[in-house]
Amino acid sequence: MTIGHHLRELDGLPAFDFVSSEAGRTELPEADAVAWRIAGSSYGDDVVWEEAFARFTEAVDITRVRALIVGAWSDPFEGGPDEVAAALLAARDRLPALRALFIGDMVMEECEISWITQGDVSEFLNAFPLLETFGVRGGTGLVFPAIRHEKLRSLTVETGGLPKRAVQGVAAGDFPALEHLDLWLGTSEYGGDSDIADLAPFLAGTRLPALRSLALRNSQLQDEIAAALAAAPVVARLETLDLSMGVLSDNGATALLGGQPLTHLKKLDLHYNYLSDALRERLREALEPAGVLLDVDADDADEGHLDHDGTVWRFVAVGE
Template sequence: MTIGDHLGALYRLPAHTFPGPDARTDDLPEPDAVAWRIKADVYDGDEEWAAAFARFCAAVDTTRVRAVIVGAWEEAYETSSSVVVEALLAARERFPALRALFLGDMVMEESEISWINQTDVTPLLAGFPALEEFGVRGGTGLRFPAVSHGALRRLVVESGGLPAEVVRGIGASDLPALEHLELWLGTPDYGGDSEVADLEPVLSGARLPRLRHLALCNSEMQDAVAAAVASAPVVERLEVLDLSMGVLTDEGAGALLGGQPLTHLKKLDLHHHYLSEPFVERVRQTLEPAGVEVDLDRADAEEETEDGGTVWRYVAVGE
């Protein structure tokens, strides 16, 4: 599976794409009514992202803007997001109401997720201390050294392969207000070199006292992640546990059900899994009578078997 749709909303606001250089800008929505998507063309565009952002700042009362979605920037498959980060930071005094920011909203026609070149994104958190939601797509070149941020409630990092140093940096961060953490761990084929031990600070919950929604997704090591989650202290305070999009088999599901009770959850998301029918029924019978919503939609891709007997299973989003 690849990403085929742009974000439809951010910060509970509908997404609206700021028009290109040849379009009218005299009939725009109210500045605080939408999440503004600002984008350039990845391939041979006439306008670079920084120029589009400058036009946006001139046309819109940025003091009222609450959410910004950074779409494609020029040659994102080989040019990092540093030019975007620099432009946003240079204009930060013009955005006192900004509460949500997403960096890298690109679909497959613009750039596959593992081709998107990112950079150190933590200066954006330092530069916008009132941010409540922050998301980033793409793991190539991504850096996230440990930070402190007192307002952030939602952090989403989508990748086909999340570097271990990013996982460790997030785990070492001081995020006392964080309620929703979503990490797409990915596969080693696209730079996802983290191990379960790297998740320990997250699973302990020591720095995440308000966490209620934990998503450790899209992982090739999903069985090991499930086994670690089974005894993780953070689980008892969660409302939503999301282990979807990865290579989850009966082994991981068995470890999860054999660990601490999960009947306090509102939802357990395991969609895109490789469980046998008996285990699907076991999960349902264990949790649904307790009122837990369970998503057990199967993986879109069937298992592939070579002549030698090797079985290949896939994460939902790789390249």
């Protein structure tokens, strides 16, 4: 499975595509009513992102803009969003209301998720200290050093392979207001070289004091993660736990069920999985009577592929 549609909302605001060629010809929404999506051409033969953003700043009162979605920039296969960063940093004093930012909202026709080149995304967080929601798509070249950000409430990193150093950087960061963390860990084939030890700071519950929603998903380590969460201190203070989109099997789910109670959760998301019907039923019987919103739908997960030597290969939901 790949990314087939653009973001439909950001931080509770509906996404709206700013089409620079139509600016001034069509009625635009109020500046603070939508999450504005600014996109160029990923092949560099049509709209240049920086030019589209410049026209956006002329057409919209950006002092009132609350949310921005950065779409394709020129040649994301080879280069990161350096020009995007330069344009946003140059305009930051004119964006005092900005509270939500997403970098890299591209679908497969523009650039596959594991081909999107990123860079040091901490410059966006450092430039906008009042940001409450930040997201990024693409793991190639992604750098996420340990930083402190006072206001960030939601952090999402979507990849087909999240580099070990980026995982470690997020884990070592200081985010006192962070309530929601969503990491797509991916696979080693696409650069996802972290292991269960790199996730220990998230599981220990000693960091991220405001955390209430934890998603460690789209992972080839899903069984190991589930087993670790069975006794992880962080679980007791979560409202939502998301282990979806990976290669979760009966082994991981059984370990999770056999660990600490999960009945305090408001939601447990396991969709896209390799669970047996019997295990799905066990989960329902254990959690749904307690009011836990449970998603154990297998979605598009196949049965895995059997190699000639008997090895079963299973795949995360979003890889390439």
